[in-house]
Amino acid sequence: MVYSGIGISPQDVANSRYLTVPYSANLRYRWSTGAAVGRFLAELKNGKIVGRKCDKCKRVLVPPRMFCERDFIQTSKWVYVQDAGIVDTYSISYIAADASRLEKPLIVAVIRLDGTGEAGILHILGGIEPKDVMIGMRVKAVWKPKRRRVGAITDIRYFAPAGDAK
């Protein structure tokens, strides 16, 4: 059996040994946030985290949705949850989204928010060195100043060890 394919190196491409066709696509969207995420973002602007409660399984869903995926019914009401919780898992990123190296590593975590049962959100940790992070540690949101909040997940700058949060 003969396996086909001609491997080429980055140098081959850089030296124009093989031709390439450059193209930048214009991909623009304006996503409707909808009822659930729209309200969630608006509340972030107020410095609050809001979820939706399912009456059947009693979970408070964050990120919020108008439906419970387990029971397949509408969620019934808005519930504010704490902007604090515990680190469910974490990792330390040495690369950016395009795989380039970061100067300073970023600590990434899933944080289980108090008062939700099991809901976690993805965010970054700050005010702590990578070596000191532990699964199960308590953290609290550090918000941007009110005037700089725009209704985005980045209105929370990061989560910091609970004792240090302002």
Place this chain on the structure above:
Amino acid sequence: MTRRVAIVGAGMTLFRRRLLETGKELCFEASRAALDSANLDASDIEAVVLGSAPDAFDGLHMKGEYLLDGAGASNKPYTRVYVGGGTGVFTPIAAWWHVASGLFDVCLAVCEEKMSPLYPHPQKAFWSIFDHTLERPLGVNLVWIFALEMRRYMHKYSISEEDIAQVAVKNKRNALDHPCAQLADRITVDDVMKSEPIVWPVKKLDISPPSDGAAAVILASEEVARKITKDPVWIDGVGWNLDSTYWTNRELAYPQYLENAARMAYRMAKVENPRKEIDVAEVYDPFDYKELHHLEGLQLAERGKAAKLTSSGATERNGEFPVNPSGGLLGVGNPIAAAGMMKICELFWQLRGEAGKRQVKRDARTGLAQAWGDLMQFSSVVVLRSR
């Protein structure tokens, strides 16, 4: 009543970081190799199913439409399916129902991935798999979430980075015998531990980097399969399952969706005791910890015990339960959908005794292939049998 369906031919291209061939050409090369292996011509193919993961790599909208002539699908019923990283093992499942439904007798299943066109790095495409409102603004990259899952898995079952690194060592070594391999190497656990951190606990040698490649198989109904070959490899069980998008709301230490997919396939294949009945497994290993995680979800190892199984040597190619004798994604390479299909090809060769230097020592009659994808939420499983 379901018709029996068999694989009668398989083929693949080299897997490389960058191949000169276009996506169309890769589809052609893999399809042609599969046709040749079964002594068939394009005119014998009644329908074509193509699998490929995100369009963003190729820089094309509706890339299935672009690739179709390379897959020999012009003027034929043709469909592209995708389920993220699970696509490679899902595509033959889709081809299976083309034949099992009675609509066709011979169907070609092709998987292609050309990740290199995206500049400066294919990783950027993965940014757009994340939630546009809640996750992308954080600057997320693909490895984040797998590192989070790996860390959670290590924590829950007290597994060390060294335990996990054994998988990379085994698979890269197995790949030394694979003529298409991109990442074959003889390395040690220490090499893995000392490789540069990408997103800790994931280090450079824990992960399978981007790749170009294609792989294909041909499926036929029982009657036709027996005319094409004396050694058809039967697709006896298929299963797939998708968990909630809200991955931050889930327990990441155990892949429940995979258990569901496996049980679906086992029920269909009448596998009652998978650990005893499966002779060889090709499980999805884009990261070394995933092989362990998946063995547990597949009920092929007890929860938290797959690392021990690996240390015992059981999963070596010559062990009592060979896992990824091909070299897997860690060794052969990871052109996403094509990598999953490569596992189907490997089992086709293993179960026919045609795997050459990679042939497992034990008598292998029942094999399992599995792939995994999306936001750590999807798995596809196929159970194959010779005779």
Place this chain on the structure above:
Amino acid sequence: MIFMTDKVAIVGLGYSGFSPSTDRVSYKEMMFEAAVKAYRDAGIDARKDVQSFICCTEDFWEGNSIADEYMPDQLGGALRPVCTVAADGLYGVITAFMQIRAGLVDIAVVESHSKLSDVVSKDDIARFAIDPLFGVRNLDPNPSFLAGLEMNRFLHETGNSRESCAEVASKNLKNATSNPRASYGSKKSPKEILSSDVLAYPLTKLEASKPADGCVVLVLASESRARSLAEQPVWITGVGWCSESPWIEGRDMSSAGYASTSCRMAYKMAGIKDPGKELDLAEIDDTFSYKELQHMEALDLCGRGESGRLVERGFTARDGVLPVNPSGGSLGLGYMAEATGLHRILEASLQLQGRARKMQVKDAKRALVQSWRGIPTASGAVVVLEGGP
């Protein structure tokens, strides 16, 4: 090829949206609404009864790579077999049909949606589907130039007139005025249509469908389940699909070969010999006015070059001999990307169930549904539907 006797039926229909924009809901919320309605219509519990969920979409219409990640929750599909077909909704129907006929599942759900109002650079994305290497992508920022090329060749080869194309647009826009789901219903004379701005010569603006949002969810079942679930199941008696070459320059632009090949497969399966006589209505692709004519001919609803005259004589009007797009089609409802095929299934099914109200076609027993995947493809699918016991 063998055909099994086990039949497959549509037993539940649900939809939401059907508007040029749906700013107040996310695509997930739009899908949830359609799904709830479909499951209620079928009388099933999605979490208990459905064994397979099939979504039809393309990444760049969603703005999400690996868009299938975002589908399960709002359909009741979390921790269930869910997959994505990168194609028009009819391919999803055919996928469910095959899964059921293979004996793999009893009840399957098919979903597709359009949220084109979220897509700002629609033309750029449509153009992004054109071959990247040969420069055609950069010929014209407006991808409709491909429709103009095809229309010109079609008219030239078949002798159909521009006036007939305008007649199609006029009919469909008018039909849409009695469809509650239609966004673009209006009374426009062929003359007004011909004198509207030129989009890509000879195609005018009023001859091209405009975008709409919407979601359609269907529940399909095996014969035994269908009989216990639905009083009026809609049987899928024939399916076919086909792709021609992706090389635009190499195709015969005058004929829709993909539609001809698809319909031959579907008609054979459904036992149809003379489609023009045996079908009671057709919901077929009319993304552009000339496409309806081209497809009528490709689908053997009439001879080559005859479609224009038939339309002008009212043969395809809602009260004509063979109503074509009595719903108003894409020209009247709006273009719904990959959801287009399912909206046609929805309209045809309501006709066969006698639930089409003001649009009802008399004695509708057998319908043809056909879709095309749009510029720059030559791919599409056909489904034959039948009402009755």
